[in-house]
Amino acid sequence: MKAGVSRQTVVRAMNDMPGISADTKAHVLRVARELRYRPSRFGRGLAKQDTLTVGLVVSDLTNAYFAELASEFIAVAGEVGWTVLVQEIERDKQHEKRVLSSFATQVDAIVGYLLIDDAELDDLVGDLPVVRFADLARGGHRPMIGIDYEPGMSAALDHLTHGGRRHILMVDVPTEAGPSPRAEVFRRLSAARGLATTIVELPDEHLPRTGAVMAFVAQALETHPETDAIVGFNDMIAVGALKQLVSAGVAVPERCAVLGIDGLLVGELVTPSLSTLEFDMRMAARMLFEAMLAALSDPHPAGGTGPVAIVTHTLTVRESTATA
Amino acid sequence: MKAGVSRQTVVRAMNDMPGISADTKAHVLRVARELRYRPSRFGRGLAKQDTLTVGLVVSDLTNAYFAELASEFIAVAGEVGWTVLVQEIERDKQHEKRVLSSFATQVDAIVGYLLIDDAELDDLVGDLPVVRFADLARGGHRPMIGIDYEPGMSAALDHLTHGGRRHILMVDVPTEAGPSPRAEVFRRLSAARGLATTIVELPDEHLPRTGAVMAFVAQALETHPETDAIVGFNDMIAVGALKQLVSAGVAVPERCAVLGIDGLLVGELVTPSLSTLEFDMRMAARMLFEAMLAALSDPHPAGGTGPVAIVTHTLTVRESTATA
DNA sequence: CTGAAAGCGCTAACAG
DNA sequence: CTGTTAGCGCTTTCAG
Numbered sequence: 001m002k003a004g005v006s007r008q009t010v011v012r013a014m015n016d017m018p019g020i021s022a023d024t025k026a027h028v029l030r031v032a033r034e035l036r037y038r039p040s041r042f043g044r045g046l047a048k049q050d051t052l053t054v055g056l057v058v059s060d061l062t063n064a065y066f067a068e069l070a071s072e073f074i075a076v077a078g079e080v081g082w083t084v085l086v087q088e089i090e091r092d093k094q095h096e097k098r099v100l101s102s103f104a105t106q107v108d109a110i111v112g113y114l115l116i117d118d119a120e121l122d123d124l125v126g127d128l129p130v131v132r133f134a135d136l137a138r139g140g141h142r143p144m145i146g147i148d149y150e151p152g153m154s155a156a157l158d159h160l161t162h163g164g165r166r167h168i169l170m171v172d173v174p175t176e177a178g179p180s181p182r183a184e185v186f187r188r189l190s191a192a193r194g195l196a197t198t199i200v201e202l203p204d205e206h207l208p209r210t211g212a213v214m215a216f217v218a219q220a221l222e223t224h225p226e227t228d229a230i231v232g233f234n235d236m237i238a239v240g241a242l243k244q245l246v247s248a249g250v251a252v253p254e255r256c257a258v259l260g261i262d263g264l265l266v267g268e269l270v271t272p273s274l275s276t277l278e279f280d281m282r283m284a285a286r287m288l289f290e291a292m293l294a295a296l297s298d299p300h301p302a303g304g305t306g307p308v309a310i311v312t313h314t315l316t317v318r319e320s321t322a323t324a
Numbered sequence: 325m326k327a328g329v330s331r332q333t334v335v336r337a338m339n340d341m342p343g344i345s346a347d348t349k350a351h352v353l354r355v356a357r358e359l360r361y362r363p364s365r366f367g368r369g370l371a372k373q374d375t376l377t378v379g380l381v382v383s384d385l386t387n388a389y390f391a392e393l394a395s396e397f398i399a400v401a402g403e404v405g406w407t408v409l410v411q412e413i414e415r416d417k418q419h420e421k422r423v424l425s426s427f428a429t430q431v432d433a434i435v436g437y438l439l440i441d442d443a444e445l446d447d448l449v450g451d452l453p454v455v456r457f458a459d460l461a462r463g464g465h466r467p468m469i470g471i472d473y474e475p476g477m478s479a480a481l482d483h484l485t486h487g488g489r490r491h492i493l494m495v496d497v498p499t500e501a502g503p504s505p506r507a508e509v510f511r512r513l514s515a516a517r518g519l520a521t522t523i524v525e526l527p528d529e530h531l532p533r534t535g536a537v538m539a540f541v542a543q544a545l546e547t548h549p550e551t552d553a554i555v556g557f558n559d560m561i562a563v564g565a566l567k568q569l570v571s572a573g574v575a576v577p578e579r580c581a582v583l584g585i586d587g588l589l590v591g592e593l594v595t596p597s598l599s600t601l602e603f604d605m606r607m608a609a610r611m612l613f614e615a616m617l618a619a620l621s622d623p624h625p626a627g628g629t630g631p632v633a634i635v636t637h638t639l640t641v642r643e644s645t646a647t648a
Numbered sequence: 649c650t651g652a653a654a655g656c657g658c659t660a661a662c663a664g
Numbered sequence: 665c666t667g668t669t670a671g672c673g674c675t676t677t678c679a680g
Contacts, residue, residue, distance in 0.1 A: 009650060015675090019649060036450035041429050042375075043673030045366035046656045061395040062589075064388065071385040074412060083430055086410045088398060105365050106407055126360040210592055239593050246595065265386075268534055269563050271570065271595045333666060335659060343665060367657030370672045 014039060052082040054292060055103040057096070057112030059089055062208075064264045065234065065281075066113070069133070072285035073111070082289075089115065091204065100124045109292050118142050129295035133288055135181035136307060143295050143305040145287050149185040149261075152277040152313025156231070156259055157189055159275075159315060163323040165229035165257055168197045169220060171241060173207065173233040182233055182261060198224055202237065213240030218248065228256050229321070235260035235267050235276055242270060242320060257321040261313070272319030279313045287311070338363060376406040378616060379427040381420070381436030383413055386532075388588045389558065389605075390437070393457070396609035397435070406613075413439065415528070424448045433616050442466050453619035457612055459505035460631060467619050467629040469611050473509040473585075476601040476637025480555070480583055481513055483599075483639060487647040489553035489581055492521045493544060495565060497531065497557040506557055506585060522548055526561065537564030542572065552580050553645070559584035559591050559600055566594060566644060581645040585637070596643035603637045611635070 012020040013028035045051050056073055058066035074084045085107055089096040093115050101124050103110050109129040114121070118140035121130055132138070136146035160168060168190060172183040179187070183199050190197040200220045206212035217240060221227055230245075232238025238260030245252050252258055252272055260267055263278020287309045294308070336344040337352035369375050380397055382390035398408045409431055413420040417439050425448050427434050433453040438445070442464035445454055456462070460470035484492060492514060496507040503511070507523050514521040524544045530536035541564060545551055554569075556562025562584030569576050576582055576596055584591055587602020611633045618632070 012650085021649065024650080033447075033450075038428055038450055038452065040370070040673050042366045042369035042658095043656090044429070044675075046364070046370055046658085046673075047675040049656075051366075061385070061391045061398070062388070064386070064391070067385045067388070067391040070394075070410070071412060074385070074410060078411070083409055083426070084411075085407055086394070086398060087402070087408075088395060102407070104362055105368070123357075126357075126362055128362065210589075243593065243595075265534075266590055266593060269567065269590060270593055271567075336666085339659090345665065348665080364657050366674095367672090368659075370657075370674085371659040373672075 051108055052080075053085060053107045054082055055085045055087065055107035055110045055112075057087055057089055057099060057103075057110065057114055059091055059113055059115075061086070061088055063236075064266065065262050068264075068281045069113075069285060072282045073288060076282075076286050076289045089113075091115070097124060104128055109296055111288050111292050127299055129292060129299055131288055131291045131295055131308075133284065136310060137181050137184070139306075141305065143291050143301075143308045145284060145291060146307035146310045147181075147279075148310050148312050149182055149277075150189065150312075152261075152279075152315060153182075153185045153189050155313075155315040156277055157186075157193060157195070159317065159321065160229050160257060160259070161193065161195065163229075163253075163257065163321065166196060167224070167226045168195060168229045168231060169224055169227040170197065170199045170231040171213075171217060171220065171233055171237050172199050172201050173204070173237065174201045180233060186231060196226075198227075200224075202233070210236075210240050210243065213237055214244040214247070217241045217244040221248075229259065230256060231259045232261065235262045235264040235274060238274055238276070238320075239266060239270055242272070242274060246271075253320050253322050259321055263313075263316060267316075267318065272322075275318045275321035276316050277313035278316050279311050284311050375432055376404075377409060377431045378406055379409045379411065379431040379434045379436075381411055381413055381423060381427075381434065381438055383415055383437055383439075385410070385412055387560075388590065389586050392588075392605045393437075393609060396606045397612060400606075400610050400613045413437075415439070421448060428452055433620055435612050435616050451623055453616060453623055455612055455615045455619055455632075457608065460634060461505045461508070463630075465629065467615050467625075467632045469608060469615060470631035470634045471505075471603075472634050472636050473506055473601075474513065474636075476585075476603075476639060477506075477509045477513050479637075479639040480601055481510075481517060481519070483641065483645065484553050484581060484583070485517065485519065487553075487577075487581065487645065490520060491548070491550045492519060492553045492555060493548055493551045494521065494523045494555040495537075495541060495544065495557055495561050496523050496525050497528070497561065498525045504557060510555060520550075522551075524548075526557070534560075534564050534567065537561055538568040538571070541565045541568040545572075553583065554580060555583045556585065559586045559588040559598060562598055562600070562644075563590060563594050566596070566598060570595075577644050577646050583645055587637075587640060591640075591642065596646075599642045599645035600640050601637035602640050603635050608635050 010028055013025045061067050077084050087099045089099055096115050104125045111131045113133050130142050132144035134144050136148045170186050172180050202216055230241045238258050242258045245256055250256050260274045260276035263276050267274035267276045291308045334352055337349045385391050401408050411423045413423055420439050428449045435455045437457050454466055456468035458468050460472045494510050496504050526540055554565045556565055562582050566582045569580055574580050584598045584600035587600050591598035591600045615632045
């Protein structure tokens with residue numbers, strides 16, 4: 001059409017389709033290049049009904065946990081030609097709603113770590129497939145990859161008690177609705193073991209700031225001086241606790257052990273190195289993606305779905321919980 | 325049309341446009357919801373010629389530096405309704421090319437940390453606007469946010485020499501083409517000061533592994549036992565060096581100082597805490613985004629552009645370079 | 649092997 | 665305030 005030559009033969013050339021002579025194809029390609037022609041994704045998307053864009057929701061990319069999730073998910077998705085839109089929701093439900101409703105017209109599916117519940121989700125995104133990455137306890141009719149803290153936490157408590165720890169303090173980051181699922185499992189399992197545990201709740205505002213976490217831990221330890229082990233809501237909290245103990249001259253792990261959750265790289269880097277509960281994020285990302293494909297091909301499985309897979313943690317023992 | 329009622333009045337309802345009675349609008353909206361109707365992004369994109377999707381290229385989200393860039397960039401872009409496609413290129417030029425040519429049909433602009441040069445870029449993406457985030461030294465006719473290491477490195481060297489350090493070792497991560505720009509600046513500035521510095525090159529393969537970095541540093545120190553300060557290519561390398569020194573019983577900072585580059589959070593968490601060169605990633609992300617908008621509105625500025633803004637580092641002194 | 653015609657779902661411009 | 669018409673750029677028939 002444009003360049004002296006052909007027409008919608010261009011399609012055949014651009015898309016590597018059969019039924020075109022090498023000559024014309026080469027010619028078309030060359031002209032296309034000269035013209036700096038780029039096919040429009042909209043025209044194509046409209047004509048071919050398939051498409052491959054997924055929205056990933058995480059709470060904060062700056063958190064290595066979510067960065068790793070994003071990295072692995074993008075990799076898995078990319079392998080089969082899917083493209084990933086990433087958004088952060090920064091623990092803010094309002095913002096999450098805006099993000100989701102914008103996703104509703106931009107992607108073919110949504111996955112990730114969502115705050116809102118299924119009912120609100122139905123409102124915002126209709127029957128767009130959504131797969132959550134969430135604590136197992138969370139209900140709902142949509143598919144999800146459930147995180148079961150029980151096996152890991154159980155192993156962790158065994159490890160701590162075998163090491164003679166009896167007064168365990170968990171520093172939780174509660175949700176709006178109360179203790180986090182991590183803390184719930186901790187409470188339940190330690191009660192079952194007859195342990196004298198305490199859960200303190202770190203206010204949200206302190207979250208990213210190590211200094212604030214340190215101060216908070218210092219204060220908690222004044223109230224609970226008998227503490228001989230601290231479990232952090234996650235590795236970053238645990239590292240804050242670790243720093244506080246070290247700087248207060250409390251011997252770790254001799255006088256007090258510290259355990260994190262998530263298995264972030266930072267745990268290897270601090271001194272003493274941090275024991276933690278970790279899991280295979282690559283596998284989790286793969287499961288998320290596969291659940292998404294499943295949801296896409298069968299949007300309304302009979303009787304809802306609930307968890308389609310469950311991930312658990314493995315205890316990695318490093319220096320911070322070593323036994324004397 | 326569909327639901328007993330209206331037609332393309334739907335448009336007016338869905339898009340909050342004027343010229344529609346509250347009644348009809350409410351009705352349309354309700355029916356749309358019942359029908360789980362979601363407008364197609366393709367139809368819309370085709371009809372309205374504007375659109376707002378940018379591709380962000382980073383080398384590795386797992387690297388906190390890039391995670392922060394992504395986080396900030398997504399935030400800035402989101403503020404004005406842009407949506408961000410994220411891709412990793414893992415230091416692999418082939419992969420980068422695939423990513424870029426796929427981006428060419430998916431986004432309206434590309435920004436980020438690219439390996440390939442402008443000529444190859446022209447080939448892959450035509451006149452799609454691209455803004456790099458790159459070392460100032462890098463040439464090219466496309467716009468970029470240039471990173472100038474000189475002011476920061478200069479401050480760092482002053483700080484180290486004032487602390488009496490004379491034998492500085494830099495652990496570089498070279499590019500295919502030789503020393504990194506960071507190392508080049510280091511070499512130039514330390515030569516100008518008459519310092520006895522050495523640059524050792526960490527093989528790529530070791531990159532993510534702290535243990536490997538530690539071993540490499542141990543070996544480098546055997547060859548250069550007089551070393552009294554180590555500058556890492558980035559914070560992660562510096563932390564590896566720090567760990568090696570500590571575990572080898574070398575007093576930090578008394579016997580040997582350690583300095584990182586990038587200003588990652590991890591620097592605050594290690595013991596002793598890491599001095600580093602940091603910069604304002606939020607501002608850098610904002611500049612990237614704005615340069616992108618500029619490139620979009622004027623794709624071919626007279627005479628190319630080169631750097632459209634320059635970012636520099638600030639020295640943050642923590643324990644690892646403290647003076648006795 | 650190449651060309652022509654129709655339509656994907658939406659919005660804009662213009663009537664009614 | 666609401667309906668009609670045309671066309672965005674591409675792919676898919678179906679003819680030549």
